[in-house]
Amino acid sequence: MIRERLSALAVMPDDVIDPLLWRLALDVAAAHQPNEHGDCRNLQCVGQRGMCTAARTARRAMTKARRPRPVAAPLARSADHHHAVGSSQTLARFRGWFTSTDPEAARGGRGWLLPVTVPAA
Template identity: 60%
Template sequence: MPDTTQVRSSQEAVLPDDVTDPLLWRTAYDVAAAHQPDETGRCPSLLCGGQAAPCDTLTDARRAMDLARSGEAPAEESVPAAAPRPRSRRRRKAA
């Protein structure tokens, strides 16, 4: 049986001190790493079809990384070649 174990980039990344959801942060990190723009400024993922950077998936992954953090420590570089986007301060309306 072949070994199907893959080493993901998040396994080697240093988890920021203020991460409250490590699983979400590491999963989003791997997604963001897979959607980094190529030398032409387009997303290389087949799922994005050459969309201009940042693709929607990269934007969502950065947001997920932010949501996985408590926001108490200063933001630091967490995704290769791009800083995460700041959290939205909007409040949800009550239903």
């Protein structure tokens, strides 16, 4: 009896960008299913407690084979069709990122620079 791979029967999600990686990862994940104690039932993973390395790697590969999900909503466009910078709350979070936190440097002092002359040894 010929054993069919699960990836040949599975419906691939629409957001898969690497079909070969996704199908291979699906087959590995199917071969490394947990038993009633939560350990891998595959004979190659005897003695490993919990989810085996192959199953963890297969899950990671299935995630990497798919298009990344957007983290934030797209920026709104203003009337002149330029991207909006963001809300005032967003801008307040980033205020001061590119300025020095040293009070001497903030006053225009040069206390944070290296000395101009190096003492002779």
